[in-house]
Amino acid sequence: MENTLLVNRLSGLYLGDSLAFRSELASGIDNKWAVSRLQVLTDTVVGDAQADARHHGGPDRVLHHFPREHYGQYRRWDLITDLRDAPSMGENISTVGLNESQIHIGDIVSIGEVRLQVTQPRSPCYKLNLQFGHREFALAMQQTAMCGWFYRVLEPGTIGKGDEIRLLERLSGISVAEAMRLYFLPEFDAKAYEKLAACPGLAPHWVNSLQKRLANQGIENWQMRLYGPTPA
Numbered sequence: 001m002e003n004t005l006l007v008n009r010l011s012g013l014y015l016g017d018s019l020a021f022r023s024e025l026a027s028g029i030d031n032k033w034a035v036s037r038l039q040v041l042t043d044t045v046v047g048d049a050q051a052d053a054r055h056h057g058g059p060d061r062v063l064h065h066f067p068r069e070h071y072g073q074y075r076r077w078d079l080i081t082d083l084r085d086a087p088s089m090g091e092n093i094s095t096v097g098l099n100e101s102q103i104h105i106g107d108i109v110s111i112g113e114v115r116l117q118v119t120q121p122r123s124p125c126y127k128l129n130l131q132f133g134h135r136e137f138a139l140a141m142q143q144t145a146m147c148g149w150f151y152r153v154l155e156p157g158t159i160g161k162g163d164e165i166r167l168l169e170r171l172s173g174i175s176v177a178e179a180m181r182l183y184f185l186p187e188f189d190a191k192a193y194e195k196l197a198a199c200p201g202l203a204p205h206w207v208n209s210l211q212k213r214l215a216n217q218g219i220e221n222w223q224m225r226l227y228g229p230t231p232a
Contacts, residue, residue: 002167002168002169003166003167003168004166004167005164005165005166006098006102006103006109006164006165006166006167007095007096007097007098007164007165008164009161009162009163009164010093010094010095010111010159010161010162010163010164010165011068011086011094011095011096012034012068012086012087012093012094012161013034013035013036013037013038013092013093013094013159013160013161014032014033014034014035014086014087014091014092014093014094015032015033015035015038015045015046015047015048015092016031016032016033016047016048016049017031017047017048017049032087032090032091032092033087034087036160036161037112037158037159037160037161038063038092038158038159039158040062040063040114040153040156040157040158040159041062041153041156042059042062042153042156043058043059043062043153044057044062045062045063045092048092059152059153060119060120060150060152060203060204060205061119061120061150061151061152061203062116062150062151062152062153063092063093063116063150063151063153064089064090064091064092064093064122064148064149064150065091065092065093065094065095065148065149065150065151066086066087066089066091066093066094066122066147066148067094067095067096067098067099067100067146067148068085068086068094068095068096069096069097069099070099070146070148071084071085071086071088073146074132074137074140074146077140078134079132079134079136079137079140080132080134081132081133081134084132088131088132089122089128089131089148091148093111093159095165098165099146099177100121100145100146100147100148100149100175100176100177100180101175101176101177102175103118103149103175103176104118104170104171104172104173104174104175104176105118105119105120105172105174105175105176105179105199105200105201105202106118106170106171106172106174106199106200106201106202107167107169107170107171107172107201108154108167108168108169108170108171109151109165109166109167109168110165110166110168111159111163111164111165112157112158112159112160112163113155113156113157113158113159114153114155114156114157114158114159115153115154115155115168116151116152116153116154117151117152117154117201118149118150118151118176118201119149119150119151119152119201119202119203119206120149120150120179120202120203120206121145121147121148121149121150121176121177121179121180121183122141122147122148122149122150123142123147123225124137124138124139124141124142124147124225124226125138125225125226126138126224126225126226126227126228127228128141129227129228130228135227138225138226138227139226142180142184142222142226143184145176145177145180145181147176147180149176150203152203171200171201172199172200172201174195174196174199179196179199179202182195182196183196183206183210187219188213188217188218188219190214193210193213193214194210194214196210197210197211197214
């Protein structure tokens with residue numbers, strides 16, 4: 001797999017520094033615009049902003065990559081009822097021809113001058129429901145694993161829209177889609193959590209969450225993440 005061409009040209013690059021969203025909620029999801037290049041540092045993209053440092057951004061989630069063809073599938077399922085396209089998921093990188101079954105946790109890839117490592121799938125939250133006007137959107141993303149993935153930066157530099165993506169090294173047998181399946185199993189499964197937690201390159205906060213489940217012998221409540229606060 002070493003130095004394997006995955007994508008010969010990016011579909012789009014996006015960033016945004018506005019966090020205006022819905023009512024009093026802050027999010028960068030609806031505020032990205034197309035650019036010709038990204039200046040990538042070790043812990044951020046120049047000109048890009050995240051509203052919630054606990055769940056977005058940081059050294060293990062510097063760049064969000066989302067397959068563009070997923071928009072069409074979500075429209076076919078009537079989960080997107082307008083013509084929204086990239087970057088409506090808040091992604092930084094858009095491609096066609098690379099999905100969550102083909103990319104693995106821990107994969108080391110090169111894009112332009114930058115060397116990156118895949119750290120985790122995107123964990124969907126209720127702000128996606130608001131973004132697309134469908135109460136079950138976040139749950140659908142969780143169940144289908146059509147979520148995209150995050151990168152940490154191993155070597156910073158510039159990514160240009162005409163750049164290709166190459167797989168430099170594969171460290172695990174767990175795809176992003178399989179990581180989603182294991183993490184979001186509806187029933188407690190210690191073996192699944194142990195398998196995923198041992199995956200090289202997995203984001204530390206995912207490892208910590210899995211270890212907490214093992215210690216508590218139970219799964220945390222996903223209601224707030226998937227549906228947001230209950231109205232008073």
